[in-house]
Amino acid sequence: MKFLDLAKVYIRSGAGGAGCVSFRREKFVEFGGPDGGDGGRGGDVWAEAVEGLNTLIDFRYQQHFFARNGQPGMGRQRTGKDGDDIVLRVPVGTEILDEDEETVIADLTEVGQRVLLAKGGNGGFGNVHFKTATNRAPRRANPGQPEVERTIWLRLKLIADVGLLGLPNAGKSTFLAATSNARPKIADYPFTTLHPNLGVVGVDGTEFVVADIPGLIEGAHEGRGLGDQFLGHVERCAVLLHLVDGTSENVVADWQTIIDELEAYGGDLADKPRLTALNKIDALDADERKAKAKALKKVAGEVMLLSGVSGEGLTEVLRRLRQVIRSERGGDEVEDGPWRP
Template sequence: MQFLDSAKVYVRSGDGGNGCVSFRREKYVEFGGPNGGDGGRGGDVIVECVANLNTLLDFRYQQHFKAKKGGNGMGQNRTGAKGADVVLKVPPGTQILDEDGETLIADLTEPGTRIVLLEGGNGGFGNTHFKTSTNQAPRRANPGLPGEEMYLWLRLKLIGDVGIVGLPNAGKSTFLATVSRAKPKIADYPFTTLHPNLGVVRFGGMDFVIADIPGLIEGAHEGAGIGDRFLGHVERTAVLLHLVDATSEDPAEAYEIVRGEIEAYGAGLEDKPEVLVLSKADAVDPDDLKKKLRALKKAAGATPLIVSSATGKGVQEVLAALAREIVEMRAEKAHEPLRQKTRGWRP
């Protein structure tokens, strides 16, 4: 499946319908009077968060969305029909940004959420509205108001519990394929992963989502390699899983490169809990593995876990560490609404 996490679209709400100039003309009705109906309201532009989507690919093939115009008013005080709305269906985690790409308009994270982005124009008044005691046969009606229009950016930030980071070929996709049913592309060359992959893991009676993003290299925040644009997909995660390749010559340097790129990116990623893992342990001599483990521990200031996705060694320990962080995060979120409700309360 193709993946698209950013799209620029044009949206326009519908114009309101015109009011009608009409008079009642019936046999035996000497003074019929005005009976022109109002114009209908134009259609709205609505954005809806849909659960079964995980890409913005649909917006590659259609970038212009226009709601329908409201119907014109008619005689016998008939109001024009409301214009049909246009609905943009987006996956959870989609941010709506203004044309400048920086001003946040809305952040849709919960499936089923609907927001009216642009309202349709009001319909014009028919001549019935202008009848007075001194002007009993008005011959005027209002035109409908024009709709609104704008360009906007849709930017997807995947919603997961764990975000895997590391240099290219650190074993991120292999680990994801080992612990879930995801089938990311795996090969022995850098930048095998070109777009984020998601996998659902079941461990200890709980389910959580792991997001695997393309590898980072030194200078990624300046555009080197694939760049750091995919780091946005791990902004919403509870914990980072940092994989360091045990077969690399200097694991400590590899760790520092990735941490440097995370800190340069910002957005709170540098403050997230991190589970540090030395991967591909089966491909390294035991004595050499101990030396690299000590060097990595000294550089990170924390004891790394050792894992081999190929043999399954250490995988359960890593999942247990991730599960502990996720449980803490979910417990904090569960208490947040209570704190918000009681914050302003006074006896």
């Protein structure tokens, strides 16, 4: 399944059916009179967050969603049939934006949340509603209300507990593969990861969700590399795990590059709880580990050591992440089992 986190959608609710102008005419019935029915109501357009989806790929192949119009009224005071509603089934974590891509209409963060995007028009009154003592044969009826048509954007922000950050080839995908059942693509060249990946990580009987996004490079906020378009997927995380490549010649510069991009991205991302870890320590000797960890601590504070290949330090990092998640979201958030996309 391909990953898609932004889609443009055109929606239109149904128009209300027109009222009917009709008169009762039956043989041997002395008193007739108006009997035109009302028009049916037009269908609504809804959006609903559902289980089992983690991409907006369905909206790449269908962008137009039109609800049915209400049927016109009929004689014998018969009301027209209401138009059927349309429900856009979206993944949990989907933001619905107006056409300007800035105004947030709704943010669906829980399964079952629904939002009305376009309300269907009411049906018009038939001529039976206009009968009075002085106007016993009205020849007028109301038209139905018009439809509502609009353009919206769907933007998916994955819901995870931990977000992985780092330069390309910092070992984020290796970390995810070593700690979960996820199988992201791993290779010895940068930008191996082209779209976010989710993995359920377990430690000491508890589970939480980790999101791996493509690596950032200097100038990502200006569109360089893959840009910062995927940073939205870690906005909802409780904690960020910043992986620094231990085999790099200047680990401090690598760390600072990511911090600068977070600050340039804006919002509260740079202020989120962040854990810094020196990765790939299996390729370093004892002196190199000590020197690089000391240099990194001067700018980042607490620094943990790990290796996604050998597994060294992984359990300690996961336990530390679990503690931060508990403090940010409460103890029950992690104890209830894995999040299911």
